[in-house]
Amino acid sequence: xxxxxxxxxxxxxxxxxxxxxxxxxxxxxxxxxxxxxxxxxxxxxxxxxxxxxxxxxxxxxxxxxxxxxxxxxxxxxxxxxxxxxxxxxxxxxxxxxxxxxxxxxxxxxxxxxxxxxxxxxxxxxxxxxxxxxxxxxxxxxxxxxxxxxxxxxxxxxxxxxxxxxxxxxxxxxxxxxxxxxxxxxxxxxxxxxxxxxxxxxxxxxxxxxxxxxxxx
Amino acid sequence: xxxxxxxxxxxxxxxxxxxxxxxxxxxxxxxxxxxxxxxxxxxxxxxxxxxxxxxxxxxxxxxxxxxxxxxxxxxxxxxxxxxxxxxxxxxxxxxxxxxxxxxxxxxxxxxxxxxxxxxxxxxxxxxxxxxxxxxxxxxxxxxxxxxxxxxxxxxxxxxxxxxxxxxxxxxxxxxxxxxxxxxxxxxxxxxxxxxxxxxxxxxxxxxxxxxxxxxx
Numbered sequence: 001x002x003x004x005x006x007x008x009x010x011x012x013x014x015x016x017x018x019x020x021x022x023x024x025x026x027x028x029x030x031x032x033x034x035x036x037x038x039x040x041x042x043x044x045x046x047x048x049x050x051x052x053x054x055x056x057x058x059x060x061x062x063x064x065x066x067x068x069x070x071x072x073x074x075x076x077x078x079x080x081x082x083x084x085x086x087x088x089x090x091x092x093x094x095x096x097x098x099x100x101x102x103x104x105x106x107x108x109x110x111x112x113x114x115x116x117x118x119x120x121x122x123x124x125x126x127x128x129x130x131x132x133x134x135x136x137x138x139x140x141x142x143x144x145x146x147x148x149x150x151x152x153x154x155x156x157x158x159x160x161x162x163x164x165x166x167x168x169x170x171x172x173x174x175x176x177x178x179x180x181x182x183x184x185x186x187x188x189x190x191x192x193x194x195x196x197x198x199x200x201x202x203x204x205x206x207x208x209x210x211x212x213x214x215x216x
Numbered sequence: 217x218x219x220x221x222x223x224x225x226x227x228x229x230x231x232x233x234x235x236x237x238x239x240x241x242x243x244x245x246x247x248x249x250x251x252x253x254x255x256x257x258x259x260x261x262x263x264x265x266x267x268x269x270x271x272x273x274x275x276x277x278x279x280x281x282x283x284x285x286x287x288x289x290x291x292x293x294x295x296x297x298x299x300x301x302x303x304x305x306x307x308x309x310x311x312x313x314x315x316x317x318x319x320x321x322x323x324x325x326x327x328x329x330x331x332x333x334x335x336x337x338x339x340x341x342x343x344x345x346x347x348x349x350x351x352x353x354x355x356x357x358x359x360x361x362x363x364x365x366x367x368x369x370x371x372x373x374x375x376x377x378x379x380x381x382x383x384x385x386x387x388x389x390x391x392x393x394x395x396x397x398x399x400x401x402x403x404x405x406x407x408x409x410x411x412x413x414x415x416x417x418x419x420x421x422x423x424x425x426x427x428x429x430x431x432x
Contacts, residue, residue: 026244026322026323026324028242028244028245028324029244029324102323104381105321105322105323105377106242106321106322106323106324107242107318107321107322107380108242108244108245108322108324115381116381116382119378119381119382120382147394148394148398150378150391150394151375151391151394151395151398153374153378154371154374154375154377154378154379154391154395155370155371155374155375155395156374157373157374157377157378158369158370158371158372158373158374158375158377159367159370159371159374161321161370161373161374161377162335162366162369162370162373163370164323165320165331165332165335166332166335166336175366175367175370178363178364178366178367179367179370179371181402182364182367182398182399182402182403183398183399183402185401185402186397186398186399186401186402187398
């Protein structure tokens with residue numbers, strides 16, 4: 001293994017361990033020592049990549065958007081719907097994603113860490129997709145992509161939070177279905193609505209097709 | 217002042233102080249001593265009302281719904297819209313409300329404290345209003361009040377959280393306008409939409425009319 005590749009793997013192991021520890025303990029109670037033990041790396045390796053706990057937290061915060069990767073769809077609105085369901089599904093078993101969401105949401109994250117960053121990153125990724133949807137004639141003429149995207153990111157944040165507080169996210173798929181049923185008619189041209197799939201198990205099905213693509 | 221009235225005032229002073237301290241420091245870093253100093257009450261007075269930090273946090277969590285008090289409106293959907301704008305406005309300057317929202321939202325709130333309780337209390341209060349709106353013919357026949365209300369509570373939670381993370385809640389009124397513009401068409405009968413007021417400054421205007429009512 002080349003030196004550079006080893007460094008990338010070590011960095012990833014540290015970020016994943018940090019995500020898991022932040023998820024379990026929150027920012028304040030997390031120590032570098034806890035991350036070292038979880039990642040099974042030396043102090044020197046960790047400080048080579050991250051100068052401080054703040055830097056570690058920032059790295060974890062910056063890892064959210066890749067979890068929204070989904071297969072391309074002919075309908076770009078369906079792709080946006082798919083991203084929400086896939087992230088919801090991954091929140092159930094991915095500790096790095098959960099830790100990243102906790103850092104973004106918890107008020108305890110200190111001001112030295114930019115916890116607005118994932119909100120901006122999601123908004124940017126979704127705005128590009130929504131503008132593409134607009135170019136393809138999928139959107140009502142009243143839609144302002146930046147406003148709608150901000151609402152989608154905020155709504156997703158709150159819906160997953162309420163689902164976590166009440167059912168440890170067990171009902172998140174159902175809640176996302178309800179969310180899209182209320183919001184899609186204000187975004188999509190009416191002819192598109194019957195063909196859009198926002199059923200509660202959409203995330204599981206999209207992930208299965210994603211794994212098939214990787215395997216083949 | 218009667219003994220009972222004094223006890224009620226003392227309890228209120230403690231809850232307000234606790235809300236402010238939880239807002240600033242979060243659950244873990246808050247100590248009973250900090251609350252005592254803020255409330256200017258004796259240890260004995262505090263423990264007479266609250267057996268533990270958990271009990272204090274629970275009391276703060278249970279105080280959210282009264283902040284949604286708004287004047288009655290002929291249109292019950294307008295009343296629901298008004299509640300969201302008034303709570304948003306009060307989040308800017310009420311430390312007890314802010315502390316209560318922080319405890320509900322932050323994952324650090326321990327499992328011994330039921331931080332799902334405010335979500336359930338909001339859902340109950342709003343479901344009653346939305347059912348009344350339905351009886352008066354304000355709702356589309358497709359609306360299931362319990363589902364719609366859960367979405368509204370989740371959406372409000374996320375929209376205020378994103379507004380806090382990005383602008384310290386300075387743009388919360390604008391974000392609520394966008395929220396209602398996207399959701400009302402899926403809830404209200406079309407004839408009602410032009411008459412509903414969900415402009416960004418709605419909270420300020422409703423609070424002013426509320427103060428006039430109290431003064432007169």
